[in-house]
Amino acid sequence: MASMKSQTLILAGAGLLMGTARGATAQADRARVVTAVDSIAQAALGGGHAAGLSIAVVRGGDTLVLRGYGKASLELSVPTPDRAVYEIGSVTKQFTSAAILQLADEHKLSLDDDLTKYFPTYPMHGHRVTIRRLMDHTSGIHGYTEMPAFGRLMARSLPKDSLVAMFSGQPFDFAPGDAMSYSNSAYFLLGLIIEKVSGQTYAHYLAQHEFQPAGMRDTRYCSNSDVIQNRVSGYDVVGDTIRPAQYIDMIWPYSAGALCSTVGDLVAWVRALHTGRMLSPSAYHEMITPAALNDGAVIRYAKGLAIDSLDGHRRISHGGGIPGFLSTVQYFPDDSLIVVVLVNSAGPVSPESIARSIVDLALGARPPSAAVFKGQLADYAGAYSGMARGGRRTVSVVLDSAGHALVYRPANGESHPLEYLGGDTFGFDEARLKFVRTASHVRSLVVDEVYGYNFYGKSVK
Numbered sequence: 383m384a385s386m387k388s389q390t391l392i393l394a395g396a397g398l399l400m401g402t403a404r405g406a407t408a409q410a411d412r413a414r415v416v417t418a419v420d421s422i423a424q425a426a427l428g429g430g431h432a433a434g435l436s437i438a439v440v441r442g443g444d445t446l447v448l449r450g451y452g453k454a455s456l457e458l459s460v461p462t463p464d465r466a467v468y469e470i471g472s473v474t475k476q477f478t479s480a481a482i483l484q485l486a487d488e489h490k491l492s493l494d495d496d497l498t499k500y501f502p503t504y505p506m507h508g509h510r511v512t513i514r515r516l517m518d519h520t521s522g523i524h525g526y527t528e529m530p531a532f533g534r535l536m537a538r539s540l541p542k543d544s545l546v547a548m549f550s551g552q553p554f555d556f557a558p559g560d561a562m563s564y565s566n567s568a569y570f571l572l573g574l575i576i577e578k579v580s581g582q583t584y585a586h587y588l589a590q591h592e593f594q595p596a597g598m599r600d601t602r603y604c605s606n607s608d609v610i611q612n613r614v615s616g617y618d619v620v621g622d623t624i625r626p627a628q629y630i631d632m633i634w635p636y637s638a639g640a641l642c643s644t645v646g647d648l649v650a651w652v653r654a655l656h657t658g659r660m661l662s663p664s665a666y667h668e669m670i671t672p673a674a675l676n677d678g679a680v681i682r683y684a685k686g687l688a689i690d691s692l693d694g695h696r697r698i699s700h701g702g703g704i705p706g707f708l709s710t711v712q713y714f715p716d717d718s719l720i721v722v723v724l725v726n727s728a729g730p731v732s733p734e735s736i737a738r739s740i741v742d743l744a745l746g747a748r749p750p751s752a753a754v755f756k757g758q759l760a761d762y763a764g765a766y767s768g769m770a771r772g773g774r775r776t777v778s779v780v781l782d783s784a785g786h787a788l789v790y791r792p793a794n795g796e797s798h799p800l801e802y803l804g805g806d807t808f809g810f811d812e813a814r815l816k817f818v819r820t821a822s823h824v825r826s827l828v829v830d831e832v833y834g835y836n837f838y839g840k841s842v843k
């Protein structure tokens with residue numbers, strides 16, 4: 383949700399990016415846009431829970447905003463430059479997916495290749511995993527970032543095969559294709575496949591086949607030791623305290639999240655990817671087509687990209703998080719709108735909320751739901767358990783204090799009031815909760831959070 387300051391700004395500036403009064407010059411229009419986005423950025427930084435951020439807003443061929451805000455370094459009190467370089471975390475995944483699809487275009491691999499073709503000794507526990515299942519997080523391979531050992535080891539530089547050995551010994555979270563659970567392990571394996579097939583390091587392959595063709599002069603594989611011009615410092619926020627980010631050796635995020643980039647370069651990437659300069663038409667279609675699970679359910683994640691909608695506007699996007707940094711890259715193809723937000727602090731200042739405020743300005747605020755609920759809310763209340771990212775998970779659905787609405791409560795997470803969407807489906811933000819009935823009784827719950835699609839059975843007392 384946007385802050386109150388941002389919401390006030392949204393109401394005051396709704397439609398600003400849609401156009402200006404007749405006769406207004408393009409220069410004046412751009413100035414108004416800059417003023418509005420500046421206010422959103424300053425509101426986000428006003429609480430002192432982020433050092434700085436960078437924003438790009440592009441509509442069609444017009445770059446409306448491309449600038450930095452706040453501080454690149456709190457220690458030196460250095461302002462954020464317009465070409466500030468950030469660690470972009472899991473935004474990296476779309477570059478990894480595009481590289482796999484390029485190699486498939488060249489017939490150097492197939493998305494239906496079995497994982498054991500490239501890792502003959504990988505313990506499969508009776509399962510078969512294809513490259514395709516790695517790309518859409520439906521492999522069931524346990525994520526290494528959810529393992530307790532990750533926190534203890536992430537500051538150490540270890541061989542890649544040692545990292546693979548660490549997570550490959552874990553049981554599968556589910557049978558491949560039965561569910562969708564975000565797995566950095568799957569994308570780590572994809573990076574190794576790129577190296578095996580191309581004969582280049584992951585970093586060199588992306589530099590030659592993606593960054594250079596797209597004109598991304600400030601993008602690279604992050605380094606713990608190299609001096610990188612305009613690279614901002616990262617910070618973690620704990621409570622009300624902002625402090626230098628926890629150290630992570632870049633061998634760990636690798637092809638799942640180890641790239642550094644700028645808002646300008648990421649705009650160049652979005653343009654190159656979605657205008658046919660990176661992939662063949664068939665490969666691009668593959669990249670943006672959401673996967674289907676074994677039961678036929680279609681998820682909202684394709685290959686390194688989330689495919690959903692925001693207030694009825696089709697969106698192709700991905701977010702990222704890594705110690706000290708948060709990011710989002712959002713593309714609205716039907717509206718020719720690109721919004722990129724990079725923050726050099728991992729804390730309560732959300733790039734998604736900032737982007738939402740900007741998108742609301744550009745495309746209009748969210749319309750109210752037209753669905754009217756006429757059933758018994760108590761039918762849905764209860765505890766539900768199942769496998770999700772990190773292992774077994776229990777969530778609760780309860781009535782609010784007035785008994786007039788449902789509230790979703792994941793264990794050790796933030797509670798969310800649910801909006802009725804029709805049928806047995808409720809939602810909050812971009813999440814969708816579909817309750818499943820058997821003989822008229824609610825027996826289970828499907829939670830589609832875009833980056834996860836998991837099944838939970840209702841606990842029976």
